Amino acid sequence: MPKNTKPIFIVLVISGLGPGGAERVITLLANCWAQLGWRVTVLAMDSADTPPYFELAPDIEVRRLHLLS
Secondary structure, X not given: OOXXXXXXXEEEEEOOOOOOHHHHHHHHHHHHHHHOOOEEEEEEOOOOOOOOOOOOOXXXXXXXXXXXX
């Protein structure tokens, strides 16, 4: 990241992180932005205690909101 630039923080919101097209796109975007040095958080509305279906970089924070059963 060039000097004198502010850090970039981004939050992605999705219903869940199971298998699916939107889930795959969220994963691709999150991984790409994390690789650029951005701080990425994924908010999932589900309450699954399982890891995301698609692999996310270890520095991406995943928060489950437990809004869907």
